[in-house]
Amino acid sequence: MKIELCEIPIRDITHGYEDSAEEGVAGYGGKLNIRPAFQREFIYKDKQRDEVIYTVMRDFPLNVMYWVKDDSGTYEVLDGQQRTISICQYVSDEFSVILDGMPRKFGNLTATEQRQILDYSLMIYICEGTDKEKLDWFKIINIAGEQLTPQELRNAIYTGEWLTEAKKYFSKTLCPAYQIADKYLSGSAIRQNYLETVLKWIAARDNQEKIEDYMSEHQHDTNCNELWLYFKAVIDWVQVTFPNYRKEMKGLDWGFYYNKYGTGNYDPRAFEARIIELMEDEDVSNNKGIYEYLFDGDERHLSIRAFTDKQKRIAYEKQKGICVHCKKQFELKEMEADHITPWHSGGKTIQENCQMLCKDCNRRKSGK
Incomplete structure:
Protein backbone atom coordinates (compact mmCIF):
# COMPACT_ATOMS: atom_id res chain seq x y z
CA MET A 1 0.00 0.00 0.00
CA THR A 149 -19.12 0.93 14.76
CA PRO A 150 -18.27 -2.52 13.33
CA GLN A 151 -20.99 -2.05 10.70
CA GLU A 152 -19.62 1.34 9.66
CA LEU A 153 -16.26 -0.35 9.14
CA ARG A 154 -17.90 -3.06 7.00
CA ASN A 155 -19.58 -0.35 4.95
CA ALA A 156 -16.13 1.01 4.14
CA ILE A 157 -15.41 -2.07 2.05
CA TYR A 158 -18.74 -3.17 0.56
CA THR A 159 -19.71 0.13 -1.05
CA GLY A 160 -21.93 0.30 -4.09
CA GLU A 161 -25.52 0.78 -5.21
CA TRP A 162 -26.76 -2.08 -3.02
CA LEU A 163 -25.33 -0.50 0.14
CA THR A 164 -26.66 2.92 -0.81
CA GLU A 165 -30.16 1.47 -1.17
CA ALA A 166 -29.87 -0.52 2.06
CA LYS A 167 -28.89 2.61 3.98
CA LYS A 168 -32.00 4.40 2.71
CA TYR A 169 -34.12 1.72 4.41
CA PHE A 170 -32.08 1.10 7.55
CA SER A 171 -29.59 3.90 8.22
CA LYS A 172 -31.35 7.25 8.16
CA THR A 173 -33.23 9.16 10.83
CA LEU A 174 -36.91 8.17 10.58
CA CYS A 175 -36.01 5.59 7.90
CA PRO A 176 -38.61 2.95 6.86
CA ALA A 177 -37.14 0.40 9.30
CA TYR A 178 -37.56 2.91 12.12
CA GLN A 179 -41.13 3.64 11.07
CA ILE A 180 -42.30 0.03 11.26
CA ALA A 181 -40.02 -1.57 13.83
CA ASP A 182 -38.28 0.90 16.13
CA LYS A 183 -39.94 -0.63 19.18
CA TYR A 184 -38.47 -4.04 18.28
CA LEU A 185 -34.91 -2.87 17.49
CA SER A 186 -32.07 -1.73 19.72
CA GLY A 187 -29.48 0.89 18.93
CA SER A 188 -29.43 3.73 16.43
CA ALA A 189 -30.27 3.75 12.75
CA ILE A 190 -27.66 6.37 11.87
CA ARG A 191 -24.92 4.42 13.67
CA GLN A 192 -25.83 1.41 11.48
CA ASN A 193 -27.27 -0.76 14.29
CA TYR A 194 -30.48 -1.46 12.39
CA LEU A 195 -28.61 -2.45 9.24
CA GLU A 196 -26.22 -4.65 11.21
CA THR A 197 -29.14 -6.41 12.92
CA VAL A 198 -31.04 -7.33 9.76
CA LEU A 199 -27.81 -8.39 8.02
CA LYS A 200 -27.00 -10.67 10.96
CA TRP A 201 -30.46 -12.23 10.71
CA ILE A 202 -30.48 -12.78 6.95
CA ALA A 203 -26.90 -14.08 6.91
CA ALA A 204 -27.95 -16.71 9.48
CA ARG A 205 -30.95 -17.61 7.33
CA ASP A 206 -28.61 -18.28 4.41
CA ASN A 207 -26.23 -20.31 6.62
CA GLN A 208 -23.51 -17.71 6.24
CA GLU A 209 -21.20 -17.40 9.20
CA LYS A 210 -20.51 -13.68 8.91
CA ILE A 211 -22.33 -10.52 7.86
CA GLU A 212 -19.41 -9.90 5.52
CA ASP A 213 -20.36 -13.04 3.56
CA TYR A 214 -23.80 -11.67 2.74
CA MET A 215 -22.50 -8.15 1.98
CA SER A 216 -19.81 -9.53 -0.32
CA GLU A 217 -22.32 -11.67 -2.20
CA HIS A 218 -24.74 -8.79 -2.77
CA GLN A 219 -22.36 -5.83 -3.01
CA HIS A 220 -22.94 -5.31 -6.72
CA ASP A 221 -26.72 -5.81 -6.69
CA THR A 222 -28.67 -2.84 -8.02
CA ASN A 223 -31.21 -2.92 -5.19
CA CYS A 224 -31.73 -4.32 -1.68
CA ASN A 225 -35.25 -5.69 -2.25
CA GLU A 226 -34.42 -9.09 -0.78
CA LEU A 227 -33.13 -7.55 2.44
CA TRP A 228 -36.09 -5.21 2.89
CA LEU A 229 -38.75 -7.82 2.06
CA TYR A 230 -37.13 -10.27 4.47
CA PHE A 231 -37.11 -7.65 7.24
CA LYS A 232 -40.77 -6.82 6.64
CA ALA A 233 -41.65 -10.53 6.77
CA VAL A 234 -39.90 -10.87 10.14
CA ILE A 235 -41.73 -7.90 11.65
CA ASP A 236 -45.10 -8.97 10.22
CA TRP A 237 -44.60 -12.43 11.73
CA VAL A 238 -43.74 -10.99 15.14
CA GLN A 239 -46.77 -8.72 15.16
CA VAL A 240 -49.13 -11.55 14.18
CA THR A 241 -47.63 -14.08 16.60
CA PHE A 242 -47.42 -11.63 19.52
CA PRO A 243 -50.08 -8.96 18.90
CA ASN A 244 -49.75 -7.52 22.43
CA TYR A 245 -46.52 -5.54 22.55
CA ARG A 246 -44.42 -5.44 25.73
CA LYS A 247 -41.19 -3.58 26.39
CA GLU A 248 -39.40 -6.93 26.83
CA MET A 249 -39.79 -7.47 23.08
CA LYS A 250 -37.38 -4.67 22.19
CA GLY A 251 -33.95 -5.82 21.06
CA LEU A 252 -34.69 -9.54 20.79
CA ASP A 253 -33.23 -11.46 17.86
CA TRP A 254 -36.54 -11.83 16.08
CA GLY A 255 -34.89 -12.73 12.80
CA PHE A 256 -33.28 -15.80 14.35
CA TYR A 257 -36.64 -16.90 15.75
CA TYR A 258 -38.28 -16.30 12.38
CA ASN A 259 -35.60 -18.30 10.57
CA LYS A 260 -36.12 -21.26 12.89
CA TYR A 261 -39.79 -21.13 13.83
CA GLY A 262 -41.41 -18.93 11.19
CA THR A 263 -43.19 -21.80 9.41
CA GLY A 264 -44.82 -23.14 12.59
CA ASN A 265 -48.51 -22.90 13.37
CA TYR A 266 -48.87 -21.03 16.67
CA ASP A 267 -51.89 -19.87 18.60
CA PRO A 268 -51.38 -16.19 19.58
CA ARG A 269 -54.05 -16.45 22.29
CA ALA A 270 -52.37 -19.45 23.89
CA PHE A 271 -49.03 -17.69 23.71
CA GLU A 272 -50.50 -14.59 25.33
CA ALA A 273 -52.00 -16.58 28.21
CA ARG A 274 -48.66 -18.30 28.84
CA ILE A 275 -46.78 -14.99 28.67
CA ILE A 276 -49.03 -13.52 31.37
CA GLU A 277 -48.48 -16.60 33.52
CA LEU A 278 -44.71 -16.49 33.13
CA MET A 279 -44.52 -12.72 33.69
CA GLU A 280 -46.24 -13.25 37.04
CA ASP A 281 -44.00 -16.18 38.07
CA GLU A 282 -41.56 -14.90 40.67
CA ASP A 283 -39.09 -17.65 39.77
CA VAL A 284 -38.65 -16.28 36.24
CA SER A 285 -35.87 -13.69 36.48
CA ASN A 286 -35.41 -13.02 32.74
CA ASN A 287 -38.70 -11.90 31.25
CA LYS A 288 -37.08 -11.19 27.87
CA GLY A 289 -36.32 -14.88 27.58
CA ILE A 290 -39.99 -15.82 27.73
CA TYR A 291 -40.47 -15.41 23.97
CA GLU A 292 -37.75 -17.83 22.92
CA TYR A 293 -38.83 -20.23 25.69
CA LEU A 294 -42.31 -20.42 24.15
CA PHE A 295 -40.77 -21.84 20.98
CA ASP A 296 -38.23 -24.35 22.31
CA GLY A 297 -39.16 -24.92 25.97
CA ASP A 298 -35.58 -24.43 27.17
CA GLU A 299 -35.77 -23.13 30.75
CA ARG A 300 -32.30 -21.61 30.50
CA HIS A 301 -33.86 -18.69 28.60
CA LEU A 302 -35.85 -17.81 31.72
CA SER A 303 -32.95 -17.77 34.21
CA ILE A 304 -35.05 -19.53 36.84
CA ARG A 305 -34.34 -18.08 40.27
CA ALA A 306 -31.63 -20.07 42.03
CA PHE A 307 -31.68 -21.37 45.58
CA THR A 308 -29.85 -19.13 48.04
CA ASP A 309 -26.71 -20.21 49.87
CA LYS A 310 -28.74 -20.38 53.06
CA GLN A 311 -31.32 -22.70 51.46
CA LYS A 312 -28.53 -24.92 50.15
CA ARG A 313 -26.88 -25.11 53.59
CA ILE A 314 -30.18 -26.04 55.30
CA ALA A 315 -30.87 -28.81 52.76
CA TYR A 316 -27.27 -30.06 53.02
CA GLU A 317 -27.42 -30.30 56.83
CA LYS A 318 -30.81 -31.99 56.67
CA GLN A 319 -29.38 -34.64 54.31
CA LYS A 320 -26.17 -34.91 56.41
CA GLY A 321 -24.18 -34.31 53.24
CA ILE A 322 -25.56 -37.39 51.48
CA CYS A 323 -26.60 -37.13 47.83
CA VAL A 324 -30.21 -38.33 47.56
CA HIS A 325 -29.46 -40.13 44.29
CA CYS A 326 -26.16 -41.99 44.68
CA LYS A 327 -26.33 -42.06 48.52
CA LYS A 328 -22.68 -41.02 48.87
CA GLN A 329 -21.45 -38.32 51.20
CA PHE A 330 -19.88 -35.10 49.89
CA GLU A 331 -18.64 -31.72 51.03
CA LEU A 332 -21.07 -28.85 50.45
CA LYS A 333 -18.86 -27.38 47.72
CA GLU A 334 -19.09 -30.71 45.85
CA MET A 335 -22.89 -30.55 45.68
CA GLU A 336 -25.53 -28.53 43.80
CA ALA A 337 -29.09 -27.51 44.66
CA ASP A 338 -31.94 -29.13 42.71
CA HIS A 339 -35.72 -28.67 42.55
CA ILE A 340 -37.45 -31.80 43.99
CA THR A 341 -40.53 -31.01 41.92
CA PRO A 342 -39.17 -29.54 38.66
CA TRP A 343 -39.98 -25.91 37.94
CA HIS A 344 -41.84 -26.83 34.71
CA SER A 345 -44.07 -29.14 36.77
CA GLY A 346 -45.01 -26.35 39.14
CA GLY A 347 -42.17 -26.67 41.63
CA LYS A 348 -41.07 -23.43 43.27
CA THR A 349 -37.68 -22.23 44.42
CA ILE A 350 -38.50 -22.56 48.09
CA GLN A 351 -36.84 -24.41 50.97
CA GLU A 352 -39.32 -27.29 50.97
CA ASN A 353 -38.54 -27.99 47.30
CA CYS A 354 -34.74 -27.97 47.64
CA GLN A 355 -32.53 -31.04 47.63
CA MET A 356 -28.78 -31.41 47.30
CA LEU A 357 -27.21 -33.68 44.68
CA CYS A 358 -23.59 -34.34 43.94
CA LYS A 359 -22.45 -32.57 40.79
CA ASP A 360 -22.36 -35.75 38.70
CA CYS A 361 -25.88 -36.82 39.68
CA ASN A 362 -27.28 -33.35 39.15
CA ARG A 363 -25.80 -33.10 35.67
CA ARG A 364 -27.01 -36.54 34.69
CA LYS A 365 -30.48 -35.59 35.93
CA SER A 366 -30.39 -32.29 34.02
CA GLY A 367 -29.32 -34.04 30.83
CA LYS A 368 -32.33 -36.34 30.73
Whole structure:
Protein backbone atom coordinates (compact mmCIF):
# COMPACT_ATOMS: atom_id res chain seq x y z
CA MET A 1 0.00 0.00 0.00
CA LYS A 2 1.27 3.49 -0.90
CA ILE A 3 0.80 6.30 1.66
CA GLU A 4 1.80 9.92 0.91
CA LEU A 5 1.55 12.95 3.20
CA CYS A 6 0.25 16.07 1.41
CA GLU A 7 -0.43 19.69 2.42
CA ILE A 8 -3.61 20.90 0.72
CA PRO A 9 -4.95 24.44 1.28
CA ILE A 10 -8.56 24.96 2.31
CA ARG A 11 -9.23 27.00 -0.85
CA ASP A 12 -8.57 23.86 -2.93
CA ILE A 13 -10.65 21.54 -0.75
CA THR A 14 -13.64 23.89 -0.63
CA HIS A 15 -13.51 24.53 -4.38
CA GLY A 16 -16.60 22.96 -5.95
CA TYR A 17 -18.10 22.08 -2.55
CA GLU A 18 -21.61 20.70 -2.97
CA ASP A 19 -23.89 18.96 -0.47
CA SER A 20 -26.46 16.95 -2.43
CA ALA A 21 -27.99 15.27 0.64
CA GLU A 22 -28.77 11.66 -0.34
CA GLU A 23 -26.47 11.92 -3.35
CA GLY A 24 -23.47 12.72 -1.18
CA VAL A 25 -21.08 15.59 -0.45
CA ALA A 26 -18.27 16.58 -2.82
CA GLY A 27 -15.34 19.03 -2.84
CA TYR A 28 -11.83 19.57 -4.20
CA GLY A 29 -13.14 20.52 -7.62
CA GLY A 30 -15.51 17.57 -7.66
CA LYS A 31 -12.67 15.07 -7.23
CA LEU A 32 -13.22 14.45 -3.48
CA ASN A 33 -16.09 12.37 -2.14
CA ILE A 34 -16.36 13.89 1.32
CA ARG A 35 -19.13 11.60 2.53
CA PRO A 36 -18.75 8.14 0.97
CA ALA A 37 -21.36 5.44 1.51
CA PHE A 38 -19.48 4.01 4.50
CA GLN A 39 -19.37 7.29 6.42
CA ARG A 40 -21.84 8.34 9.09
CA GLU A 41 -24.09 11.36 8.72
CA PHE A 42 -22.79 14.72 9.94
CA ILE A 43 -22.93 14.44 13.74
CA TYR A 44 -20.74 17.29 15.03
CA LYS A 45 -22.50 19.49 17.55
CA ASP A 46 -22.25 23.28 17.09
CA LYS A 47 -19.46 23.59 19.69
CA GLN A 48 -17.32 20.93 17.97
CA ARG A 49 -17.95 22.49 14.55
CA ASP A 50 -17.08 25.99 15.81
CA GLU A 51 -13.87 24.77 17.45
CA VAL A 52 -12.65 23.53 14.08
CA ILE A 53 -13.07 27.04 12.67
CA TYR A 54 -11.41 28.70 15.67
CA THR A 55 -8.45 26.32 15.28
CA VAL A 56 -8.03 27.34 11.64
CA MET A 57 -8.43 31.05 12.41
CA ARG A 58 -5.70 30.86 15.04
CA ASP A 59 -3.48 28.98 12.63
CA PHE A 60 -3.23 26.11 15.09
CA PRO A 61 -2.68 22.63 13.62
CA LEU A 62 -5.67 20.34 13.09
CA ASN A 63 -5.24 16.60 13.41
CA VAL A 64 -4.17 14.90 10.19
CA MET A 65 -6.83 13.58 7.84
CA TYR A 66 -6.85 10.52 5.62
CA TRP A 67 -8.00 10.14 2.02
CA VAL A 68 -8.12 7.14 -0.27
CA LYS A 69 -7.24 7.48 -3.94
CA ASP A 70 -8.91 5.12 -6.40
CA ASP A 71 -7.86 3.94 -9.84
CA SER A 72 -9.76 6.75 -11.57
CA GLY A 73 -7.76 9.45 -9.78
CA THR A 74 -10.58 10.59 -7.49
CA TYR A 75 -10.52 10.58 -3.71
CA GLU A 76 -12.67 9.56 -0.74
CA VAL A 77 -12.39 10.87 2.80
CA LEU A 78 -11.40 7.95 4.96
CA ASP A 79 -11.08 9.93 8.20
CA GLY A 80 -11.80 13.64 8.74
CA GLN A 81 -15.28 13.96 7.26
CA GLN A 82 -16.66 15.97 10.18
CA ARG A 83 -13.82 18.51 10.12
CA THR A 84 -13.91 18.81 6.33
CA ILE A 85 -17.66 19.45 6.23
CA SER A 86 -17.38 21.97 9.08
CA ILE A 87 -14.79 23.94 7.10
CA CYS A 88 -16.73 23.73 3.84
CA GLN A 89 -19.97 24.82 5.48
CA TYR A 90 -18.30 27.84 7.07
CA VAL A 91 -16.62 28.97 3.87
CA SER A 92 -20.01 28.58 2.15
CA ASP A 93 -21.60 30.95 4.72
CA GLU A 94 -23.83 28.24 6.19
CA PHE A 95 -23.17 29.23 9.81
CA SER A 96 -21.43 31.89 11.89
CA VAL A 97 -18.98 31.80 14.80
CA ILE A 98 -18.63 34.32 17.61
CA LEU A 99 -15.68 36.69 17.22
CA ASP A 100 -15.22 39.58 19.65
CA GLY A 101 -18.72 38.93 20.94
CA MET A 102 -20.34 39.18 17.50
CA PRO A 103 -21.54 36.42 15.12
CA ARG A 104 -19.36 36.38 12.01
CA LYS A 105 -19.94 34.34 8.88
CA PHE A 106 -17.13 33.84 6.40
CA GLY A 107 -18.66 36.54 4.19
CA ASN A 108 -18.47 39.01 7.11
CA LEU A 109 -14.71 38.60 7.52
CA THR A 110 -12.18 41.01 6.09
CA ALA A 111 -10.36 40.03 2.92
CA THR A 112 -7.23 39.40 4.99
CA GLU A 113 -9.12 37.13 7.41
CA GLN A 114 -10.71 35.22 4.53
CA ARG A 115 -7.35 34.79 2.81
CA GLN A 116 -5.79 33.43 6.02
CA ILE A 117 -8.45 30.73 6.22
CA LEU A 118 -8.28 29.83 2.54
CA ASP A 119 -4.48 29.61 2.64
CA TYR A 120 -4.50 27.36 5.71
CA SER A 121 -3.08 23.96 4.73
CA LEU A 122 -4.55 20.71 5.96
CA MET A 123 -2.22 17.78 6.55
CA ILE A 124 -3.65 14.82 4.65
CA TYR A 125 -2.36 11.29 4.23
CA ILE A 126 -3.42 9.86 0.87
CA CYS A 127 -3.31 6.10 0.47
CA GLU A 128 -3.64 3.72 -2.46
CA GLY A 129 -4.08 -0.04 -2.02
CA THR A 130 -6.40 -3.03 -1.99
CA ASP A 131 -9.74 -3.04 -0.19
CA LYS A 132 -8.32 -5.20 2.60
CA GLU A 133 -5.29 -2.95 3.04
CA LYS A 134 -7.49 0.13 3.25
CA LEU A 135 -9.86 -1.48 5.76
CA ASP A 136 -6.96 -2.64 7.96
CA TRP A 137 -5.54 0.88 7.86
CA PHE A 138 -8.94 2.38 8.62
CA LYS A 139 -9.29 0.20 11.72
CA ILE A 140 -5.95 1.45 13.00
CA ILE A 141 -6.55 5.18 12.45
CA ASN A 142 -10.10 4.81 13.77
CA ILE A 143 -8.76 4.01 17.25
CA ALA A 144 -7.70 7.60 17.90
CA GLY A 145 -10.89 9.41 16.86
CA GLU A 146 -14.60 8.99 17.47
CA GLN A 147 -14.70 5.31 16.69
CA LEU A 148 -16.86 3.86 13.98
CA THR A 149 -19.12 0.93 14.76
CA PRO A 150 -18.27 -2.52 13.33
CA GLN A 151 -20.99 -2.05 10.70
CA GLU A 152 -19.62 1.34 9.66
CA LEU A 153 -16.26 -0.35 9.14
CA ARG A 154 -17.90 -3.06 7.00
CA ASN A 155 -19.58 -0.35 4.95
CA ALA A 156 -16.13 1.01 4.14
CA ILE A 157 -15.41 -2.07 2.05
CA TYR A 158 -18.74 -3.17 0.56
CA THR A 159 -19.71 0.13 -1.05
CA GLY A 160 -21.93 0.30 -4.09
CA GLU A 161 -25.52 0.78 -5.21
CA TRP A 162 -26.76 -2.08 -3.02
CA LEU A 163 -25.33 -0.50 0.14
CA THR A 164 -26.66 2.92 -0.81
CA GLU A 165 -30.16 1.47 -1.17
CA ALA A 166 -29.87 -0.52 2.06
CA LYS A 167 -28.89 2.61 3.98
CA LYS A 168 -32.00 4.40 2.71
CA TYR A 169 -34.12 1.72 4.41
CA PHE A 170 -32.08 1.10 7.55
CA SER A 171 -29.59 3.90 8.22
CA LYS A 172 -31.35 7.25 8.16
CA THR A 173 -33.23 9.16 10.83
CA LEU A 174 -36.91 8.17 10.58
CA CYS A 175 -36.01 5.59 7.90
CA PRO A 176 -38.61 2.95 6.86
CA ALA A 177 -37.14 0.40 9.30
CA TYR A 178 -37.56 2.91 12.12
CA GLN A 179 -41.13 3.64 11.07
CA ILE A 180 -42.30 0.03 11.26
CA ALA A 181 -40.02 -1.57 13.83
CA ASP A 182 -38.28 0.90 16.13
CA LYS A 183 -39.94 -0.63 19.18
CA TYR A 184 -38.47 -4.04 18.28
CA LEU A 185 -34.91 -2.87 17.49
CA SER A 186 -32.07 -1.73 19.72
CA GLY A 187 -29.48 0.89 18.93
CA SER A 188 -29.43 3.73 16.43
CA ALA A 189 -30.27 3.75 12.75
CA ILE A 190 -27.66 6.37 11.87
CA ARG A 191 -24.92 4.42 13.67
CA GLN A 192 -25.83 1.41 11.48
CA ASN A 193 -27.27 -0.76 14.29
CA TYR A 194 -30.48 -1.46 12.39
CA LEU A 195 -28.61 -2.45 9.24
CA GLU A 196 -26.22 -4.65 11.21
CA THR A 197 -29.14 -6.41 12.92
CA VAL A 198 -31.04 -7.33 9.76
CA LEU A 199 -27.81 -8.39 8.02
CA LYS A 200 -27.00 -10.67 10.96
CA TRP A 201 -30.46 -12.23 10.71
CA ILE A 202 -30.48 -12.78 6.95
CA ALA A 203 -26.90 -14.08 6.91
CA ALA A 204 -27.95 -16.71 9.48
CA ARG A 205 -30.95 -17.61 7.33
CA ASP A 206 -28.61 -18.28 4.41
CA ASN A 207 -26.23 -20.31 6.62
CA GLN A 208 -23.51 -17.71 6.24
CA GLU A 209 -21.20 -17.40 9.20
CA LYS A 210 -20.51 -13.68 8.91
CA ILE A 211 -22.33 -10.52 7.86
CA GLU A 212 -19.41 -9.90 5.52
CA ASP A 213 -20.36 -13.04 3.56
CA TYR A 214 -23.80 -11.67 2.74
CA MET A 215 -22.50 -8.15 1.98
CA SER A 216 -19.81 -9.53 -0.32
CA GLU A 217 -22.32 -11.67 -2.20
CA HIS A 218 -24.74 -8.79 -2.77
CA GLN A 219 -22.36 -5.83 -3.01
CA HIS A 220 -22.94 -5.31 -6.72
CA ASP A 221 -26.72 -5.81 -6.69
CA THR A 222 -28.67 -2.84 -8.02
CA ASN A 223 -31.21 -2.92 -5.19
CA CYS A 224 -31.73 -4.32 -1.68
CA ASN A 225 -35.25 -5.69 -2.25
CA GLU A 226 -34.42 -9.09 -0.78
CA LEU A 227 -33.13 -7.55 2.44
CA TRP A 228 -36.09 -5.21 2.89
CA LEU A 229 -38.75 -7.82 2.06
CA TYR A 230 -37.13 -10.27 4.47
CA PHE A 231 -37.11 -7.65 7.24
CA LYS A 232 -40.77 -6.82 6.64
CA ALA A 233 -41.65 -10.53 6.77
CA VAL A 234 -39.90 -10.87 10.14
CA ILE A 235 -41.73 -7.90 11.65
CA ASP A 236 -45.10 -8.97 10.22
CA TRP A 237 -44.60 -12.43 11.73
CA VAL A 238 -43.74 -10.99 15.14
CA GLN A 239 -46.77 -8.72 15.16
CA VAL A 240 -49.13 -11.55 14.18
CA THR A 241 -47.63 -14.08 16.60
CA PHE A 242 -47.42 -11.63 19.52
CA PRO A 243 -50.08 -8.96 18.90
CA ASN A 244 -49.75 -7.52 22.43
CA TYR A 245 -46.52 -5.54 22.55
CA ARG A 246 -44.42 -5.44 25.73
CA LYS A 247 -41.19 -3.58 26.39
CA GLU A 248 -39.40 -6.93 26.83
CA MET A 249 -39.79 -7.47 23.08
CA LYS A 250 -37.38 -4.67 22.19
CA GLY A 251 -33.95 -5.82 21.06
CA LEU A 252 -34.69 -9.54 20.79
CA ASP A 253 -33.23 -11.46 17.86
CA TRP A 254 -36.54 -11.83 16.08
CA GLY A 255 -34.89 -12.73 12.80
CA PHE A 256 -33.28 -15.80 14.35
CA TYR A 257 -36.64 -16.90 15.75
CA TYR A 258 -38.28 -16.30 12.38
CA ASN A 259 -35.60 -18.30 10.57
CA LYS A 260 -36.12 -21.26 12.89
CA TYR A 261 -39.79 -21.13 13.83
CA GLY A 262 -41.41 -18.93 11.19
CA THR A 263 -43.19 -21.80 9.41
CA GLY A 264 -44.82 -23.14 12.59
CA ASN A 265 -48.51 -22.90 13.37
CA TYR A 266 -48.87 -21.03 16.67
CA ASP A 267 -51.89 -19.87 18.60
CA PRO A 268 -51.38 -16.19 19.58
CA ARG A 269 -54.05 -16.45 22.29
CA ALA A 270 -52.37 -19.45 23.89
CA PHE A 271 -49.03 -17.69 23.71
CA GLU A 272 -50.50 -14.59 25.33
CA ALA A 273 -52.00 -16.58 28.21
CA ARG A 274 -48.66 -18.30 28.84
CA ILE A 275 -46.78 -14.99 28.67
CA ILE A 276 -49.03 -13.52 31.37
CA GLU A 277 -48.48 -16.60 33.52
CA LEU A 278 -44.71 -16.49 33.13
CA MET A 279 -44.52 -12.72 33.69
CA GLU A 280 -46.24 -13.25 37.04
CA ASP A 281 -44.00 -16.18 38.07
CA GLU A 282 -41.56 -14.90 40.67
CA ASP A 283 -39.09 -17.65 39.77
CA VAL A 284 -38.65 -16.28 36.24
CA SER A 285 -35.87 -13.69 36.48
CA ASN A 286 -35.41 -13.02 32.74
CA ASN A 287 -38.70 -11.90 31.25
CA LYS A 288 -37.08 -11.19 27.87
CA GLY A 289 -36.32 -14.88 27.58
CA ILE A 290 -39.99 -15.82 27.73
CA TYR A 291 -40.47 -15.41 23.97
CA GLU A 292 -37.75 -17.83 22.92
CA TYR A 293 -38.83 -20.23 25.69
CA LEU A 294 -42.31 -20.42 24.15
CA PHE A 295 -40.77 -21.84 20.98
CA ASP A 296 -38.23 -24.35 22.31
CA GLY A 297 -39.16 -24.92 25.97
CA ASP A 298 -35.58 -24.43 27.17
CA GLU A 299 -35.77 -23.13 30.75
CA ARG A 300 -32.30 -21.61 30.50
CA HIS A 301 -33.86 -18.69 28.60
CA LEU A 302 -35.85 -17.81 31.72
CA SER A 303 -32.95 -17.77 34.21
CA ILE A 304 -35.05 -19.53 36.84
CA ARG A 305 -34.34 -18.08 40.27
CA ALA A 306 -31.63 -20.07 42.03
CA PHE A 307 -31.68 -21.37 45.58
CA THR A 308 -29.85 -19.13 48.04
CA ASP A 309 -26.71 -20.21 49.87
CA LYS A 310 -28.74 -20.38 53.06
CA GLN A 311 -31.32 -22.70 51.46
CA LYS A 312 -28.53 -24.92 50.15
CA ARG A 313 -26.88 -25.11 53.59
CA ILE A 314 -30.18 -26.04 55.30
CA ALA A 315 -30.87 -28.81 52.76
CA TYR A 316 -27.27 -30.06 53.02
CA GLU A 317 -27.42 -30.30 56.83
CA LYS A 318 -30.81 -31.99 56.67
CA GLN A 319 -29.38 -34.64 54.31
CA LYS A 320 -26.17 -34.91 56.41
CA GLY A 321 -24.18 -34.31 53.24
CA ILE A 322 -25.56 -37.39 51.48
CA CYS A 323 -26.60 -37.13 47.83
CA VAL A 324 -30.21 -38.33 47.56
CA HIS A 325 -29.46 -40.13 44.29
CA CYS A 326 -26.16 -41.99 44.68
CA LYS A 327 -26.33 -42.06 48.52
CA LYS A 328 -22.68 -41.02 48.87
CA GLN A 329 -21.45 -38.32 51.20
CA PHE A 330 -19.88 -35.10 49.89
CA GLU A 331 -18.64 -31.72 51.03
CA LEU A 332 -21.07 -28.85 50.45
CA LYS A 333 -18.86 -27.38 47.72
CA GLU A 334 -19.09 -30.71 45.85
CA MET A 335 -22.89 -30.55 45.68
CA GLU A 336 -25.53 -28.53 43.80
CA ALA A 337 -29.09 -27.51 44.66
CA ASP A 338 -31.94 -29.13 42.71
CA HIS A 339 -35.72 -28.67 42.55
CA ILE A 340 -37.45 -31.80 43.99
CA THR A 341 -40.53 -31.01 41.92
CA PRO A 342 -39.17 -29.54 38.66
CA TRP A 343 -39.98 -25.91 37.94
CA HIS A 344 -41.84 -26.83 34.71
CA SER A 345 -44.07 -29.14 36.77
CA GLY A 346 -45.01 -26.35 39.14
CA GLY A 347 -42.17 -26.67 41.63
CA LYS A 348 -41.07 -23.43 43.27
CA THR A 349 -37.68 -22.23 44.42
CA ILE A 350 -38.50 -22.56 48.09
CA GLN A 351 -36.84 -24.41 50.97
CA GLU A 352 -39.32 -27.29 50.97
CA ASN A 353 -38.54 -27.99 47.30
CA CYS A 354 -34.74 -27.97 47.64
CA GLN A 355 -32.53 -31.04 47.63
CA MET A 356 -28.78 -31.41 47.30
CA LEU A 357 -27.21 -33.68 44.68
CA CYS A 358 -23.59 -34.34 43.94
CA LYS A 359 -22.45 -32.57 40.79
CA ASP A 360 -22.36 -35.75 38.70
CA CYS A 361 -25.88 -36.82 39.68
CA ASN A 362 -27.28 -33.35 39.15
CA ARG A 363 -25.80 -33.10 35.67
CA ARG A 364 -27.01 -36.54 34.69
CA LYS A 365 -30.48 -35.59 35.93
CA SER A 366 -30.39 -32.29 34.02
CA GLY A 367 -29.32 -34.04 30.83
CA LYS A 368 -32.33 -36.34 30.73
